[in-house]
Each structure stands twice: as C-alpha cells, then as structure tokens.
Amino acid sequence: MKKMTCVVIGGGYAGIHAIKAIQKNIGRNQSIRIILIDPNPYHIKKVLLFKPAVEKETIKIPWNRIFTSNVEIIQGYVTMINHKEKSIICQHALGEEQLMYDNLVITVGSCFQKSDPNTGGISLSSPENGELIFNQWNENLALASKANNQEERKKLMAATVIGAGISGIETSAALAEQMRKVATIKGLNPKEVTVLLINSKNILFDEGPGKLGIMLEERLFQQGVQVIHNAKAICEKNGIVELDNGQRIPSGLSVWTIGLIPNPILSSWDIPLTTDGRVKVDESYRVKESIGIYCIGDCARIVNPRTGVEDQMTCKEATVQARRLGKIIKADILHKRSPIHKTAITTYCFGLGEKQGLVWVELPKINIYLSGKLGFWIRKLTWDIASLVK
Numbered sequence: 575m576k577k578m579t580c581v582v583i584g585g586g587y588a589g590i591h592a593i594k595a596i597q598k599n600i601g602r603n604q605s606i607r608i609i610l611i612d613p614n615p616y617h618i619k620k621v622l623l624f625k626p627a628v629e630k631e632t633i634k635i636p637w638n639r640i641f642t643s644n645v646e647i648i649q650g651y652v653t654m655i656n657h658k659e660k661s662i663i664c665q666h667a668l669g670e671e672q673l674m675y676d677n678l679v680i681t682v683g684s685c686f687q688k689s690d691p692n693t694g695g696i697s698l699s700s701p702e703n704g705e706l707i708f709n710q711w712n713e714n715l716a717l718a719s720k721a722n723n724q725e726e727r728k729k730l731m732a733a734t735v736i737g738a739g740i741s742g743i744e745t746s747a748a749l750a751e752q753m754r755k756v757a758t759i760k761g762l763n764p765k766e767v768t769v770l771l772i773n774s775k776n777i778l779f780d781e782g783p784g785k786l787g788i789m790l791e792e793r794l795f796q797q798g799v800q801v802i803h804n805a806k807a808i809c810e811k812n813g814i815v816e817l818d819n820g821q822r823i824p825s826g827l828s829v830w831t832i833g834l835i836p837n838p839i840l841s842s843w844d845i846p847l848t849t850d851g852r853v854k855v856d857e858s859y860r861v862k863e864s865i866g867i868y869c870i871g872d873c874a875r876i877v878n879p880r881t882g883v884e885d886q887m888t889c890k891e892a893t894v895q896a897r898r899l900g901k902i903i904k905a906d907i908l909h910k911r912s913p914i915h916k917t918a919i920t921t922y923c924f925g926l927g928e929k930q931g932l933v934w935v936e937l938p939k940i941n942i943y944l945s946g947k948l949g950f951w952i953r954k955l956t957w958d959i960a961s962l963v964k
C-alpha cells in the first residue's frame with residue numbers, strides 16, 4: 575500500500591494534538607508519513623506567555639519531549655501552498671524545498687496584535703518580549719531602591735497592563751505578585767507597588783456571566799491589581815500612560831495585551847479567507863475549494879452547523895477540534911461519513927498568581943465556579959495537558 579504523506583503546518587496546540595489524533599486514528603491501519611513544519615525547534619506554551627515576563631521560567635518545550643517517534647520535524651516556514659498540485663514550498667536553513675502531500679493540516683494560529691512602535695510600552699507578543707518586560711520591572715525596582723524622590727520611586731514601582739482579556743488578567747495578577755516579592759527583597763515597601771489593568775469595557779470578561787467579572791475583579795484586587803474600566807490607552811510617553819478619558823498615569827512599565835489576530839501569513843496563500851483573515855472551512859474542517867486540506871485552531875473560522883455558534887480563539891477549542899480531526903481524516907480516507915463540528919462545553923480557567931486560580935464552567939442550567947488553590951491546580955493541569963506535558 576502506498577505510504578500517505580500528511581503535512582502539518584504549525585506546532586501550536588492545534589498542531590500537536592492533530593498529530594497525536596492522526597497517529598491514533600490512522601497510524602494503526604495505514605502506513606503514514608507525518609511531517610511537522612514549524613519555524614521553532616520547540617513548541618511554545620502560548621497560554622503561559624506572561625510567565626517569562628514575571629519569572630525566569632521557560633515556556634519552550636523541545637519537540638522530542640512531545641513526539642518520541644514517527645514524526646519528521648522540519649524547522650522552517652511554509653511560504654506557498656499549491657492545492658492543484660498538492661504541494662507546498664517550505665523555506666528553511668538550507669533554502670527552499672517543495673514537498674508533496676496527500677493531506678495538509680493548517681494550524682498556523684494567531685499572533686498578538688502588536689501595538690504601533692510609536693505608542694511606547696512593550697507588547698506581550700513573544701517569549702522574547704516577555705523577557706524584556708521582566709528586565710524592565712526588575713531594573714525599575716533596583717532604581718527605586720536608590721531613589722530619594724518619592725514621586726520618582728512611585729513611578730518606578732508602578733506597572734500598567736493595557737488590555738483586559740485573559741492574558742491581561744493573568745499578566746497583571748502575576749506581575750503584582752512578583753513585583754511585591756522583589757520589592758520586599760530590595761528593602762522597598764511592597765504596598766507601594768501599583769499594578770493597573772486598563773479595561774475598555776465596564777466589566778471584566780464580559781463573555782461570561784456578570785458574577786464571573788465581579789469575582790475576577792475581587793481576586794485581582796486581593797493580588798494587588800486595580801482595574802480601570804471604560805478606558806482605552808492611547809500611548810505611553812516618557813513613563814506616562816495616556817488614556818482616552820484624559821487620565822495620565824505615571825508608570826515605569828507599560829505592557830500591551832490587546833488581543834489576537836489570525837496569522838497574517840494566511841493572506842499570502844491561495845486559500846479562501848473570511849474578511850477578518852481566518853480560513854473558511856466546512857463543518858468537518860475541510861478548507862473550501864481545496865482537496866485534502868484541513869484547517870483548525872485560531873486561524874480557522876469554525877461554526878457549529880446546528881446553532882451557528884462560532885468557536886473562539888482558545889486553546890481548549892483548538893485541542894477539541896484536533897481530536898475530532900483525526901477521526902475526520904480517517905473517515906475521508908475510507909470514504910465514510912465524517913464527524914461534524916460540535917461546540918465544546920464553555921470552560922475558562924484563569925491563573926491569578928502563583929497559587930490562585932479561577933475556573934468557570936457553563937452547564938445548561940448552572941454556572942460552576944472553582945477558585946483558590948483548587949482553581950489554580952485545575953488551571954495548571956489544563957496548561958500541561960494542552961502542551962502534552964506529563
């Protein structure tokens with residue numbers, strides 16, 4: 575029997591879970607060659623992007639910790655897809671390479687919206703920017719410990735997080751906790767550390783019930799974070815954050831966490847996209863107008879055909895889609911009826927510092943909230959499961 579080639583582009587959450595699902599569903603019955611293409615020699619635990627900003631912890635997992643065998647890894651970028659020929663062009667250290675595929679899975683995900691470089695501050699868009707943030711607040715606290723001027727010291731001990739999605743919430747909680755710890759070590763008064771979270775809406779996390787927003791704000795307050803609602807930051811200049819309501823906030827550090835956009839590389843490939851740049855797929859994740867190409871995760875627009883509800887850009891949704899994709903590809907190979915997309919149970923987990931978390935699960939008639947250490951334990955478990963770390 576001819577060995578099939580399945581190429582997966584992108585080793586984020588969707589990509590690694592798709593490979594496991596393909597191996598599980600197809601590997602046993604059919605000889606299959608699986609190739610993963612990713613620009614990095616590691617998987618990034620993207621939901622932990624705030625970690626390098628607050629402590630010296632790596633969020634990069636080498637591929638050999640995730641795949642022990644039977645996956646060929648190419649470190650490179652896919653620059654072109656030719657769906658008529660069923661081939662792709664990959665750019666890597668040795669130059670350009672053309673690869674033929676039988677099945678192609680696109681999981682190139684999303685990127686953090688980068689703030690305009692002229693608007694100041696640092697965008698939490700990569701582990702490297704996380705390290706810049708870490709260095710900045712540590713230097714600020716070192717300077718604060720020598721500052722005689724009270725105003726100057728207050729400014730050096732202040733941080734502003736702009737954008738109050740999950741990432742802004744988790745970043746601000748962890749920053750407040752770590753800045754207080756280091757301030758104490760440096761002989762500063764930890765109560766002088768101020769961390770502000772700028773929220774453009776009137777409540778935190780309005781995708782959920784009002785109670786969740788209130789609980790989050792209370793927990794953040796306990797961690798030392800103050801939330802400013804109904805405000806947008808315009809820019810940061812010389813340590814002053816300017817808000818659209820005229821407020822000017824002295825802040826030694828400002829961090830932008832203003833949401834995700836689909837990977838811009840998609841617009842240079844010959845595949846159908848929505849107006850906001852996501853790949854158009856059918857109810858079984860097949861890319862429209864292309865044979866043998868599937869797309870899941872943050873870069874796909876996936877809609878429940880029964881309810882019309884769209885999946886969000888979340889790690890949980892990406893991994894559920896990936897598990898279903900293994901069965902879909904198997905069914906397509908065997909010319910059987912394939913499973914179709916279903917919306918996953920709504921669950922959100924928030925890490926709120928080192929040992930605190932909050933989990934919200936929406937069941938048909940009841941909302942479940944788990945907080946404190948239990949919430950954190952569940953949060954940590956989901957981080958590890960998502961990255962296939964034991």
Ligand SMILES: Cc1cc2nc3c(=O)[nH]c(=O)nc-3n(C[C@H](O)[C@H](O)[C@H](O)COP(=O)(O)OP(=O)(O)OC[C@H]3O[C@@H](n4cnc5c(N)ncnc54)[C@H](O)[C@@H]3O)c2cc1C
Pocket residue numbers: 583584585586587588589611612613614617618620621622623624650651652653681682683684685686740741837839870871872873887888889890891892923924
């Ligand atoms: C700070 C932060 C906190 C978050 N918190 C949560 C949370 O608490 N819960 C939750 O469910 N979700 C959370 N999310 C969202 C979650 O991270 C995404 O939904 C998830 O990463 C989507 O997975 P993905 O595999 O589709 O894409 P990604 O994780 O973005 O992976 C894309 C992969 O494609 C690779 N790639 C890119 N371009 C190319 C190319 N041209 N060729 C080859 N490979 C390429 C990249 O290197 C990467 O490995 C958070 C996101 C951020 C940024």
